[in-house]
Amino acid sequence: MRADLVVVGSGLFGATVAQRAAEELGAHVVVVERRDHVGGNAYSSPDPDTGIEAHRYGSHIFHTSNEQVWSYANRFTAFNDYRHHVYACHAEEIFPLPINLGTINQFFRTALGPEAARALIAEHAAEITAEPANLEEKAISLIGRPLYEAFIRGYTAKQWQTDPTQLDAAIITRLPVRLNYNNRYFSDRHEGIPTGGYGAWVERMLDHPRIELRLGEDFLAGDGPISRDACVGQVPVVYTGAVDRFFGHRCGALTWRTLDFDTRILPTGDHQGTAVINYPDADVPYTRIHEFRHYQPERPHPDDATVIMREYSRMAGPDDDPYYPVGTPADRARLARYQRLAAELEAQQVAFGGRLGSYRYLDMDRAIAAALDCFEKAVRPWFRH
Ligand code: FAD
Ligand code: UDP
Numbered sequence: 205m206r207a208d209l210v211v212v213g214s215g216l217f218g219a220t221v222a223q224r225a226a227e228e229l230g231a232h233v234v235v236v237e238r239r240d241h242v243g244g245n246a247y248s249s250p251d252p253d254t255g256i257e258a259h260r261y262g263s264h265i266f267h268t269s270n271e272q273v274w275s276y277a278n279r280f281t282a283f284n285d286y287r288h289h290v291y292a293c294h295a296e297e298i299f300p301l302p303i304n305l306g307t308i309n310q311f312f313r314t315a316l317g318p319e320a321a322r323a324l325i326a327e328h329a330a331e332i333t334a335e336p337a338n339l340e341e342k343a344i345s346l347i348g349r350p351l352y353e354a355f356i357r358g359y360t361a362k363q364w365q366t367d368p369t370q371l372d373a374a375i376i377t378r379l380p381v382r383l384n385y386n387n388r389y390f391s392d393r394h395e396g397i398p399t400g401g402y403g404a405w406v407e408r409m410l411d412h413p414r415i416e417l418r419l420g421e422d423f424l425a426g427d428g429p430i431s432r433d434a435c436v437g438q439v440p441v442v443y444t445g446a447v448d449r450f451f452g453h454r455c456g457a458l459t460w461r462t463l464d465f466d467t468r469i470l471p472t473g474d475h476q477g478t479a480v481i482n483y484p485d486a487d488v489p490y491t492r493i494h495e496f497r498h499y500q501p502e503r504p505h506p507d508d509a510t511v512i513m514r515e516y517s518r519m520a521g522p523d524d525d526p527y528y529p530v531g532t533p534a535d536r537a538r539l540a541r542y543q544r545l546a547a548e549l550e551a552q553q554v555a556f557g558g559r560l561g562s563y564r565y566l567d568m569d570r571a572i573a574a575a576l577d578c579f580e581k582a583v584r585p586w587f588r589h
Pocket of ligand 2: 301356357375376
């Protein structure tokens with residue numbers, strides 16, 4: 205086996221680096237992946253019973269305003285013209301999200317225009333007079349207490365298993381509040397679902413005569429030819445697994461939220477009429493229900509079966525899949541120590557990247573953009589002889 209470069213992890217970050225190195229540098233790349241499939245958390249594949257493309261680790265919608273990333277992605281897959289909309293089920297009533305004029309008028313049983321709605325929200329938000337110090341205060345300052353209690357407090361407590369007064373205000377600024385009837389979830393120039401699914405997209409990226417894929421192998425376990433002990437210092441490595449695990453948790457474990465998914469096939473052609481409904485009420489244990497057929501309306505689907513997935517959120521234990529970095533002050537201090545250890549390995553041609561390797565929440569387009577950057581700044585110079 206020849207390896208000029210080892211890439212650990214076949215998510216969008218690892219697949220991008222591997223593809224670029226094989227094509228641009230003529231390098232022989234070995235991609236090692238712990239799971240039995242490529243694509244990382246974005247992975248989707250057809251459900252064997254219904255043929256409906258199911259997203260194994262939760263709904264993924266590709267959206268970007270980055271033209272370089274968009275044209276790179278389009279080399280390997282086409283995208284349909286899906287536009288994401290999310291609804292919330294509160295007190296047995298369905299409301300549009302993100303919070304917009306439709307949500308406000310339905311919730312307060314009124315018919316306000318934008319200016320009157322702005323005045324109403326300002327009145328409800330008046331209790332916050334100082335700079336908001338946490339997520340709860342930030343949310344109330346943006347939407348007022350009644351809407352906060354209906355749509356944010358319970359959902360956020362379930363998502364983060366933490367009281368919203370203890371969470372960073374920045375989390376809530378990801379969700380826009382609109383004083384018009386626009387209820388598109390994302391505002392990027394390009395949006396869609398890969399027509400062949402995420403698994404097929406990444407398989408296509410890695411389908412190159414100079415890329416060897418090793419599925420079901422953990423780079424950090426054992427001492428085989430493609431393991432940390434055998435490779436570091438011998439062959440360049442791009443590592444996209446968890447940074448704390450690479451260093452044996454020697455500076456302490458970083459905290460993550462994990463998700464549990466309960467997937468079911470229901471005997472109906474349409475269970476909820478849309479892809480995602482959020483459940484913000486505290487007495488419902490799950491945070492949202494996904495129904496995958498709605499992502500690909502261009503495909504034929506059975507009219508007597510549908511695939512749904514209930515999503516539950518909790519803190520990750522040592523054996524759980526990490527999904528969202530929590531980022532407490534203690535995490536930030538630990539991360540800085542891991543970053544120093546990682547920097548010391550640069551001389552041995554080891555680079556860390558991706559969601560797990562950088563301990564950052566990254567949307568798919570940002571994962572690809574970061575990988576293209578890692579390829580140019582770290583990998584390409586390694587091959588300049
Ligand atoms: P990953 O996809 O996590 O890939 C890392 C890979 O490395 C994994 O396959 C893992 O098995 C492998 N690995 C780890 N350690 C080892 C090891 N020691 N040996 C071998 N292999 C290893 N983004 C969007 O743009 N739109 C969305 O709608 C969206 N929805 C999301 C929903 C959820 C629930 C989550 C959690 C994320 C969502 N994202 C979304 C973000 C998206 O999942 C990430 O952008 C993407 O996963 C980042 O790719 P990555 O390669 O950095 O990491
Ligand atoms: N959020 C909420 N209610 C919702 C949707 C989102 O309170 O119906 C809050 C919640 O704190 C969440 C944050 O807004 O963590 C960001 O929402 P997004 O949908 O981006 O995040 P995710 O669900 O992926 O964490």
